[in-house]
Amino acid sequence: MTAVVDPPVAPASGQAIELTGIGKRFPGVIANHDIDITIHSGTIHALVGENGAGKSTLMKILYGVQKPDDGTITVNGEQVTFSTPADAIAEGIGMVFQHFMLADNFTVLENVTLGAEKLHGIGDAARQEILSISEKYGFGLDPDELVETLGVGERQRVEILKVLYRGAKIIILDEPTAVLVPQEVDALFENLRQLKDQGHTLIFISHKLDEVLAIADDITVVRRGTTVASVKPSDVTSHQLAELMVGSELPSPSTEDSTVTDRVLLSVRGIDVQDAAGRPELTDISFDIHAGEILGIAGVEGNGQAELVETLIGMRHPISGSVRLRTSQHGDKDITGWSTRERREAGIGYIPEDRQRHGLLLDSPIWENRILGHQTRPPAVKGAWLDVRGARADSERIVEQYDVRTPGIDTTARALSGGNQQKFVVGREMSGEPILLMASHPTRGVDVGAQAQIWDHIKNARREGLAVLLISADLDELIGLSDSIRVLLRGRLVGDFDPRTVTPQQLGSAMTGAGDDA
Amino acid sequence: MSLVRRAAMGLAAPVLAFLVAGVVASVVLLISGDDVGAFWDVMFSMPKHRNIVSILNTSAVLYLSGVAAAIGFRMNLFNIGVEGQYQLAGLAAGAFAGEAWLPGPFNTVGAIVVAMITGALWAGIAGILRATRGVSEVISTIMLNAIAGSLIAYCILQIGVDTGNARNTKQIPEGARVGTIEVFGDSPTQLFGLSLLAIVVGIAFWVLLNRTRFGFDLRASGASETAAVASGVNVKRMVVIAMLMSGAVAGLVGLPVMFSDSFSYGSSFQTGLGFTGIAVALLGRNNPVGIAFGALVFAFLTEQATLLNILAGISPDIVKVTQGVILMAVVIAYEVVRRYRVRLEQASVAERLAESRPAPEQPKEPAT
Numbered sequence: 001m002t003a004v005v006d007p008p009v010a011p012a013s014g015q016a017i018e019l020t021g022i023g024k025r026f027p028g029v030i031a032n033h034d035i036d037i038t039i040h041s042g043t044i045h046a047l048v049g050e051n052g053a054g055k056s057t058l059m060k061i062l063y064g065v066q067k068p069d070d071g072t073i074t075v076n077g078e079q080v081t082f083s084t085p086a087d088a089i090a091e092g093i094g095m096v097f098q099h100f101m102l103a104d105n106f107t108v109l110e111n112v113t114l115g116a117e118k119l120h121g122i123g124d125a126a127r128q129e130i131l132s133i134s135e136k137y138g139f140g141l142d143p144d145e146l147v148e149t150l151g152v153g154e155r156q157r158v159e160i161l162k163v164l165y166r167g168a169k170i171i172i173l174d175e176p177t178a179v180l181v182p183q184e185v186d187a188l189f190e191n192l193r194q195l196k197d198q199g200h201t202l203i204f205i206s207h208k209l210d211e212v213l214a215i216a217d218d219i220t221v222v223r224r225g226t227t228v229a230s231v232k233p234s235d236v237t238s239h240q241l242a243e244l245m246v247g248s249e250l251p252s253p254s255t256e257d258s259t260v261t262d263r264v265l266l267s268v269r270g271i272d273v274q275d276a277a278g279r280p281e282l283t284d285i286s287f288d289i290h291a292g293e294i295l296g297i298a299g300v301e302g303n304g305q306a307e308l309v310e311t312l313i314g315m316r317h318p319i320s321g322s323v324r325l326r327t328s329q330h331g332d333k334d335i336t337g338w339s340t341r342e343r344r345e346a347g348i349g350y351i352p353e354d355r356q357r358h359g360l361l362l363d364s365p366i367w368e369n370r371i372l373g374h375q376t377r378p379p380a381v382k383g384a385w386l387d388v389r390g391a392r393a394d395s396e397r398i399v400e401q402y403d404v405r406t407p408g409i410d411t412t413a414r415a416l417s418g419g420n421q422q423k424f425v426v427g428r429e430m431s432g433e434p435i436l437l438m439a440s441h442p443t444r445g446v447d448v449g450a451q452a453q454i455w456d457h458i459k460n461a462r463r464e465g466l467a468v469l470l471i472s473a474d475l476d477e478l479i480g481l482s483d484s485i486r487v488l489l490r491g492r493l494v495g496d497f498d499p500r501t502v503t504p505q506q507l508g509s510a511m512t513g514a515g516d517d518a
Numbered sequence: 519m520s521l522v523r524r525a526a527m528g529l530a531a532p533v534l535a536f537l538v539a540g541v542v543a544s545v546v547l548l549i550s551g552d553d554v555g556a557f558w559d560v561m562f563s564m565p566k567h568r569n570i571v572s573i574l575n576t577s578a579v580l581y582l583s584g585v586a587a588a589i590g591f592r593m594n595l596f597n598i599g600v601e602g603q604y605q606l607a608g609l610a611a612g613a614f615a616g617e618a619w620l621p622g623p624f625n626t627v628g629a630i631v632v633a634m635i636t637g638a639l640w641a642g643i644a645g646i647l648r649a650t651r652g653v654s655e656v657i658s659t660i661m662l663n664a665i666a667g668s669l670i671a672y673c674i675l676q677i678g679v680d681t682g683n684a685r686n687t688k689q690i691p692e693g694a695r696v697g698t699i700e701v702f703g704d705s706p707t708q709l710f711g712l713s714l715l716a717i718v719v720g721i722a723f724w725v726l727l728n729r730t731r732f733g734f735d736l737r738a739s740g741a742s743e744t745a746a747v748a749s750g751v752n753v754k755r756m757v758v759i760a761m762l763m764s765g766a767v768a769g770l771v772g773l774p775v776m777f778s779d780s781f782s783y784g785s786s787f788q789t790g791l792g793f794t795g796i797a798v799a800l801l802g803r804n805n806p807v808g809i810a811f812g813a814l815v816f817a818f819l820t821e822q823a824t825l826l827n828i829l830a831g832i833s834p835d836i837v838k839v840t841q842g843v844i845l846m847a848v849v850i851a852y853e854v855v856r857r858y859r860v861r862l863e864q865a866s867v868a869e870r871l872a873e874s875r876p877a878p879e880q881p882k883e884p885a886t
Contacts, residue, residue, distance in 0.1 A: 031868055315747055341750030350748065358748040361741045372738060373749040375731050384731050407866045415863035 014077065016041040016170050016201040017062070022071035024057055031057040032225050035071065039170075039218070044192060044202045046212040049222035049245055055205055058222065059172055062203075063095045064088035075170070094163025095172040098179075100155050104148035108141050108158055112165050119165065133164050137194045151302050153184035157191065164195075171195070172203045177211055178444055181300045181473045182508050189215050209238040209245075209448075221245055242448055259292040260483050264326065265467040266312075266436055271321035273307050273491075281307040282491045285321070289436070294458070294468040296482030296499065298475065300511050304491040305471045306353060309438050312469065313350050314340035327435065345376055349434035351426055351442050353471075355418075359425040362414040366406060367395040369413050370428055377432050398427035403453060419446040426454050430461055437461065437468045443477060455481060475504040487511055531855045532801070532811075535848035543840040547832070556830035561822050561837075567702035569821050571709055574701070576817035577810075578713035579771050579788075583795025584813055585723050586637075586768035588804035590655075592727065593740035593760050599644060599659025600768040601792025602666030603637040608772030609670050609687065610636040612783025613677055616688030625694035626777065630712075633769035640666065641765025642758065649754040655761065663792075678784070686784025696777040710778035715770055716813075723767075724806040736760060768792065797845050803852065816841060 015038055022035035032054045039045045049055045060066045062073065064082030073080055075091045082088045085095075102111050112130055113122045120126040127143045134141045139157040147155060156176060163171055173192075177185045192202055192215060206212050212219060213233045221229040221244045229244050236244075266289040273282040282304045289295045299305055310316045312323065318336065326332045327346045335343060344350070350373065352358035360369055370391045371380040379390030395409040402423045406416055413421060426442060439458065443451040458481065462468060472478050478485055479499045487495035487510040495510040547554045565573060583600055590597035611633035620628045644662060647653040678685035698708035727733040738746040739756045747753055771791050772783075780786050798816055802808030823837035 313748070314750075339750065339752065340747065341752070344750045352748055357742070357744045359745060361738055361745055363741060364737075368734070371734055372745060375734060375749065375751070381731050386729050386731060386734055388729070405867070407869065411863055411867060412860070414860060415867045417867070420867075 014041050015039065015074070016043075016076060017203075018074040019058075019062070020072050020074070022058065022061060022068045022073070024061060024066065024068050032061070032068070033070075034226050035222075036227055037220050037230070039201060039203065041076075041201050042196060042199050043217040044196055044204055044215055046204045046206060046216035046219045047222060048206060048209065048212055048219060048241065053222045053245075054225040055222050056174070059095065059174060059203075059205065062088070063093060063172060089166055089168070092167060092169040093172070094166060094168025094170070096156070096159045096163060096174065096176060098174040098176075100159055102147045102155055102158060105146065107144050107146055108150075108161075109143035111147055111158060112143075112162050116162075116166050119167075129165065130161065133161055136198075137164075137191050139191065152179045153187060156180070156188065160191070160195075169199070170201045170203070172205070174205050176204070177206060177208055179473075181511070182475060182504065183300065183511070185211065209241045213238055213241070245448065258483055259463050259465075261291045261293075261465065263291045264288045265291045265293075266326075266469070267324040268312070269322050269324075271311060271318045271323070273304075273311050273316055273318050280491055282311065282318070285491075285493055287486060287493065289467040289469060291435070291465040291467050292462055293483045294462055294470050294481050296478040296485040297469065297471045297488050298478055298485055298495075298497075298507050298511055299471075299488035303488045303511075305440070305488055307491070308488065309350075309353070309440050309469070309471060312343075312438055313348065314338055314343045325436065341376065344373055347433065347435035349429035349432075349437040351429050351437065351439040353440035353444075355421055355425050360413045360421060363412055365410045365412055366399070366404075366416075366424060367392045367409040369424065370395040370398065370409075370431075373428065374432060394431065398424060398431065402427035402457070403450070419450045422446050423450055423454065426457060430457060434461075434466060437466055438471075439468060440471045441473060442470070443472075443474065475507055478507070479504070527855055527859060531851035532848055534851040534854075535844050538847040538851075539840050539844040542843045543836060546839055547836060552832050552836075553830060557826065557832055557836065560825050560830050560832075561819075563822070563825070565818070565821060567705040568707045571701050571705050571707045573814070573817045573821045575707075575710050575713055575774065576820060577813040578710070578716040578774055579791055580794055580798050580813035580816055581716040581810055582719055582767060582771045583791045584798035584802060584809040585719055585806070586764050586771070586792075587796045587799040588802070588806075588809055589723070589736075589760055589764040589767060591740075591799055591804045593736050593756060594743075595645075595648075595757065595760055595764070596656045597641060597644070597659055597761065597764045597768075598656055598796065599641055599662050599666075599792070600764070600771070600795050601790070602659070602663035603640045603765045603768035604771035604792055605670060605787065605789065606640050606666045607633040607637040607769030608776060608787055609673060609783045611769075611773060612687035612690070612776055613673075615690040615694050615777075616782060618691045618694065620694075622693035625691065626696060629690075629694070629777075630770070630773060633773055634766040635769070637765040637767070637769025638762040639765070641761045641768065645758040645761025648761070649757045674784070681782075681784070684785040686782040686786075688782065690777065690781045694777075695781060696774075698778050710774040712770075712774035712777050715774065719767055719770065720806050720810060727806070732759075768795075771795070797841065800845060801848055815844075 017037070017039040019035055019037045022032055024032040035058060047055055057066065061068045064085045064087045067083065073082070075093070080091055103114070106114070109122070109127055109130060113126050120129045130141070130143045133139070139161060141154065141157055141161060147158065150158065156179070160171065176188060180188060196202060204212070204216060216233055219231050219233060219241065220227055221231070221241070223245060231241070269286050271282055271285040272280065275281050285308065287295065297305060297308070307316060311318055322334055322336045324332055325335045325346060330346070335346065356362060361372060368391070371386065374380045379387060379394045381387055392409060398404065399406060399409060404416070404420050404424045404427070406420060416424070422442070429437060437458070442458070443454050446454065458468060470478065470482060479502065482499045485497040485499050485502065485507065486493045487497070487507065489511065497507065543557070544554050547557055583604065586600045587597055611629040614632045615625055615629040618625060640662060644655045644658040647658050648655045674685050674687070677687065679688055696711035698710055701709050727737065735746065735751045735756060738749060739751055739753050743753055772787060775788065776783060794816060798812040799809055801812035801815065802810070819837050819841055823834035826832045826834045826837065
């Protein structure tokens with residue numbers, strides 16, 4: 001490391017962090033209790049647990065965002081107390097958040113130096129430093145590129161670079177793979193291994209057990225606010241690990257008998273979409289979805305998935321091509337020019353990729369969120385009037401059927417954990433008997449228990465004749481749920497696969513345009 | 519969260535803001551060497567009956583102005599143009615009623631409609647610019663305020679009549695005037711009839727916002743434009759409609775005084791109500807009940823301020839300072855309370871999660 005100012009590095013085999021008896025209570029709630037974790041220097045330590053199990057609180061304690069009520073934190077053999085994240089950073093602890101904290105209209109350099117101007121200034125010294133870190137760990141980042149032009153994987157590397165730039169030797173990664181596709185995950189793991197080889201200690205929080213088993217040296221399982229097991233990846237299977245997490249049996253997505261009918265429900269022909277500057281985003285997209293069919297769309301993020309979904313829901317308009325939908329009221333209709341509302345009224349459900357931005361009013365109570373997207377349909381609305389009673393009753397139904405963990409339907413959506421927000425959105429979009437469901441990453445960031453529930457709900461609806469467009473970065477999910485899989489590459493549909501025979505590797509090479517088997 | 523607790527938290531922010539404002543006002547008075555004790559004596563003195571009536575009349579117009587601003591705020595539209603909208607609407611209504619094209623009460627109703635349409639159209643310009651060209655409504659409404667001022671000056675020259683040394687619109691005929699309501703027998707001032715419009719508008723605003731699909735779309739657009747678009751709201755259309763509605767309500771602001779007291783549009787027409795309305799809407803958190811509270815407070819402070827100079831020899835401008843501080847403090851206090859509420863709620867969700875799973879029962883919260 002040429003120019004980085006190193007904080008004291010722990011001996012390679014010592015304990016980087018030791019948490020003993022950590023407890024944290026909020027008014028009337030115990031978020032953490034009796035947490036004991038030992039993290040060795042120069043290892044990748046995975047922390048697994050369901051949404052709401054207490055991982056986030058624990059990491060906030062370790063990063064100085066919150067103070068523990070009980071217990072001690074020891075970093076590199078010295079007992080410490082953190083009042084603010086600055087204290088944690090001073091001890092060489094850095095955190096990479098799940099939701100990136102980057103200013104889009106700033107360059108990589110500006111984002112990295114923001115708040116750390118004292119280290120190397122904001123000029124050439126900083127640029128040199130960024131380049132040298134980027135080179136050292138194979139990040140491949142250009143300091144002068146605008147963040148808004150970067151892909152998800154690159155943004156994440158900017159976040160990691162930010163903490164390295166601040167001299168972190170212990171890095172907490174909060175669900176770093178949730179937003180990545182397989183190839184990007186491989187690249188991330190490569191980066192993480194390099195970091196480990198250089199003596200960094202990594203704390204890796206994840207739901208994806210296969211990834212945890214692949215990358216971690218030690219695993220700690222958190223359940224209901226406390227640590228329930230510490231295991232070595234060589235000693236457990238992912239199934240055993242999952243059982244430790246949920247404390248019960250767990251399902252996996254498995255294809256069942258086909259329920260595909262011969263009734264074409266959605267027919268897309270020759271769709272072309274351009275961005276504001278006239279660059280093609282989607283080119284000549286054609287496909288059919290039948291009633292009772294799940295069509296999976298695989299692809300590396302940013303290859304047109306979001307544009308495809310937004311075009312089908314009416315938020316974008318194609319410059320050519322047509323979309324036809326067979327609705328119960330109108331029969332087979334050309335809906336190319338329809339508005340979002342008309343499409344929703346016709347029975348298109350939409351589980352957006354970003355539930356917080358597109359699926360929820362975060363500061364409104366749950367029952368008002370039931371109305372969103374259903375503003376013209378019962379039970380939420382009667383004519384021009386809101387049906388408050390109907391909306392409330394149906395929200396109660398969703399909370400119950402979809403196991404949304406909330407004290408009540410008057411709680412604001414913001415207060416729910418991500419998984420519970422997603423369960424509510426899924427429940428809402430499945431309401432009112434949709435004929436077509438567009439599901440973008442329906443189980444992203446959701447714990448295994450909830451994931452299985454969401455899969456079951458989708459499968460049940462398919463049996464009733466629902467057509468589903470499934471977009472997912474989770475290839476197991478795609479293969480397990482879909483009746484057929486198409487691959488989207490640079491705005492074009494390139495491959496057509498049978499999920500019964502395809503392997504994730506084949507899909508992966510089609511997604512990157514590597515293979516000619518597409 | 520229990521109802522009591524919710525109400526307590528709703529009140530916490532304004533109470534906090536008033537305390538801070540009181541302290542700041544006292545400090546300012548101390549620095550300027552005024553008599554702080556006398557200031558508080560006057561401010562807290564019980565207003566006389568005629569002052570109470572005057573407070574009610576002022577509250578009514580401030581309320582209308584506040585609601586006009588709040589309609590925009592609810593969908594993140596900063597309509598600074600209430601000022602120009604209500605003045606132009608006042609001129610149009612005064613001119614219309616003065617011509618007496620319609621008999622008696624029809625003339626009154628006609629003038630109200632003309633005022634609303636004028637206000638709506640003037641605000642609609644900003645709405646259309648925003649929806650079609652992306653022009654910030656803050657800029658366009660400020661400019662429209664300036665244009666309205668010149669336009670009014672020009673029109674009054676063209677259509678006005680000389681009354682002594684001022685030019686006014688023609689007098690509204692007797693039959694079209696609106697009577698006053700006696701509140702106290704011993705008060706020489708009475709409640710303007712059209713002040714009751716504030717109650718009508720307040721109820722309509724509440725119903726629209728909380729009970730109609732349109733109101734939901736409006737709130738959704740304000741809370742999260744991206745979520746609103748994904749749910750099927752045509753946000754551009756909502757921008758135009760919200761501006762039209764905001765302008766229509768703004769059009770009513772000048773009417774109570776004109777139809778019960780001045781009987782024409784002219785130099786006596788009160789200005790500045792549009793800007794105060796913005797403050798009132800902020801103080802009331804754009805909530806129909808909250809704005810009423812904000813309007814009463816501002817009207818009370820303004821009325822008491824007129825006594826300061828007479829009774830305590832203190833410049834009434836100190837009250838303007840106090841009002842300003844209240845606003846700043848209340849914005850901060852609301853944010854503090856909001857964060858506290860979010861934390862409390864997250865804690866209560868965590869509590870729910872900590873219960874045994876799989877959840878065997880669904881504890882129901884009392885309906886609000």
